Amino acid sequence: ACGSGGEDTAGGKTRITVNCMPPKSAKIDRQNFEDDIKTFEKANPDIDVVGHDAFPCQDPKTFDAKLAGGQMEDVFYTYFTDATHVVDINQAADITSYVKEMKGYSDIQQSLRDVYTVDGKVYGVPRTNYSMGLLYNKKLFQQAGLDPAKPPATWEEVRAAAKKIAGLGKGYVGYADYSAQNQGGWHFTAEIYSQGGDVVTADGKKGSVDTPEGKAVLQNLKDMRWTDNSMGTKQLLILNDVQQMMGSGKLGMYISAPDNVPILVKEKGGKYEDLALAPMPGGKGTLIGGDGYMFSKKASPEQIRAGLKWLEFQTNAPGTGLNNWKRAADLKAPVGLPEPRLWTGATDAKDQELKKQYANVPVENYQAFLDGSQQLTAKLEPPKAQQIYSVLDGAVSSVLTKKDADIDGLLKDAQSKIDGILARG
Ligand SMILES: OC[C@H]1O[C@H](O[C@H]2O[C@H](CO)[C@@H](O)[C@H](O)[C@H]2O)[C@H](O)[C@@H](O)[C@@H]1O
Numbered sequence: 405a406c407g408s409g410g411e412d413t414a415g416g417k418t419r420i421t422v423n424c425m426p427p428k429s430a431k432i433d434r435q436n437f438e439d440d441i442k443t444f445e446k447a448n449p450d451i452d453v454v455g456h457d458a459f460p461c462q463d464p465k466t467f468d469a470k471l472a473g474g475q476m477e478d479v480f481y482t483y484f485t486d487a488t489h490v491v492d493i494n495q496a497a498d499i500t501s502y503v504k505e506m507k508g509y510s511d512i513q514q515s516l517r518d519v520y521t522v523d524g525k526v527y528g529v530p531r532t533n534y535s536m537g538l539l540y541n542k543k544l545f546q547q548a549g550l551d552p553a554k555p556p557a558t559w560e561e562v563r564a565a566a567k568k569i570a571g572l573g574k575g576y577v578g579y580a581d582y583s584a585q586n587q588g589g590w591h592f593t594a595e596i597y598s599q600g601g602d603v604v605t606a607d608g609k610k611g612s613v614d615t616p617e618g619k620a621v622l623q624n625l626k627d628m629r630w631t632d633n634s635m636g637t638k639q640l641l642i643l644n645d646v647q648q649m650m651g652s653g654k655l656g657m658y659i660s661a662p663d664n665v666p667i668l669v670k671e672k673g674g675k676y677e678d679l680a681l682a683p684m685p686g687g688k689g690t691l692i693g694g695d696g697y698m699f700s701k702k703a704s705p706e707q708i709r710a711g712l713k714w715l716e717f718q719t720n721a722p723g724t725g726l727n728n729w730k731r732a733a734d735l736k737a738p739v740g741l742p743e744p745r746l747w748t749g750a751t752d753a754k755d756q757e758l759k760k761q762y763a764n765v766p767v768e769n770y771q772a773f774l775d776g777s778q779q780l781t782a783k784l785e786p787p788k789a790q791q792i793y794s795v796l797d798g799a800v801s802s803v804l805t806k807k808d809a810d811i812d813g814l815l816k817d818a819q820s821k822i823d824g825i826l827a828r829g
Contacts, residue, residue, distance in 0.1 A: 418452065421477040422454070423458050424480075427457045471493070476495070479703075484530075484693050484785060487522070491527050494701065496699065497702075503529065506716055512720070515784070530746060531696045531726075532726075534693055536660065537662070537690070537773045539679065540656060541679065541680075542678050542680050544655075545656070550569075555680065557687065559595075559686055565578065566628055567634045578657065579657045580657075581635070581641070586794050590785075591800070593785065608786075611819040613796070613818050629803065629804050682772045689780050691783060697711070699711055722755035736764070742773055795822055799814040
């Protein structure tokens with residue numbers, strides 16, 4: 405069923421509301437979701453799945469209020485960064501005893517299961533994961549006299565390549581970065597990880613951005629923006645702006661997860677053959693993130709069981725739902741991207757095999773990312789991530805909008821604010 409909601413039971417069936425159903429504008433994804441509900445309900449006649457659409461799936465501005473007001477769906481979408489917070493504010497059902505019945509749960513990578521495990525109790529199931537890399541336009545590399553087969557491996561090389569691409573003429577931007585809506589802080593974190601730094605100390609108690617690595621991140625951005633003029637003049641960019649720039653073919657590089665590639669092609673005018681992924685420059689680390697589903701603390705045991713069955717089918721098994729690569733290929737949706745890569749062992753092998761069988765994107769464009777990322781330390785996002793990102797937005801946006809930004813002062817200030825956030829517990 406789609407769109408309605410209400411009671412826990414419907415004509416003797418267990419009813420569950422589930423959010424993050426694709427909006428009608430995403431035609432193929434929406435149709436697939438609706439078809440998945442039909443297929444699932446046919447196989448499970450005692451369950452009624454009610455999809456609620458939303459784009460984006462999680463809106464940080466309304467998320468807490470929706471939870472506190474009891475409006476959240478029975479099975480609800482979260483970023484990895486939300487999991488601990490939802491548990492802290494006592495809005496999540498403990499599903500520890502139920503996930504034992506979920507086929508495939510134990511095949512999910514342990515580090516991803518850990519994201520939804522708080523004090524030994526399980527509160528959610530990971531749906532997708534990602535790691536960051538450097539997304540670049542091969543065509544622009546060629547035009548700028550750069551070798552598309554040798555993408556930048558260090559931040560110095562990123563800077564040099566960005567300068568050449570911006571030199572192609574008016575309107576060309578070498579490197580772009582976010583600096584608003586917490587996204588600047590998210591990318592700062594990915595950039596500091598890439599150089600071996602962190603935004604919080606190992607014990608999670610203090611900020612650690614006022615460091616040589618933090619300084620290197622801001623100095624590099626400042627140099628590209630003001631000395632080389634390779635970052636364009638428009639700043640305070642967010643996801644959609646940068647994707648638009650990349651899709652239009654005028655941007656050389658930005659840091660991104662692989663899941664941006666289909667967005668660039670399907671929605672922003674980009675071409676698969678031009679878009680390639682390299683590992684994060686810097687050679688030390690890469691930020692990993694993702695999303696998953698949690699369960700309302702008001703959900704009944706029957707609803708939790710039904711919800712887990714739905715997830716088992718729609719998000720958490722190779723070959724069905726989101727991972728039905730044959731259906732995707734038949735519908736000319738992209739197959740063959742390097743991530744998500746949720747599972748280990750035989751389940752991972754099965755998913756990889758299916759992806760390979762139905763691949764319809766130039767997988768060679770992502771090989772460098774696949775090979776290189778294995779050499780990097782994969783680091784999850786920090787505790788209190790969204791609050792920390794909001795602070796770091798301030799430092800990144802200052803550097804990109806003020807020629808005389810004082811990097812040392814910005815980092816000192818950010819560090820003390822992060823200390824405050826962490827001290828509040
Ligand atoms: O492309 C990777 C993912 O990017 C988005 O999620 C992330 O965005 C946030 C910035 O607002 C960040 O704070 C969060 O922790 C990230 O996971 C996007 O919404 C995802 O769909 C996408 O997989």
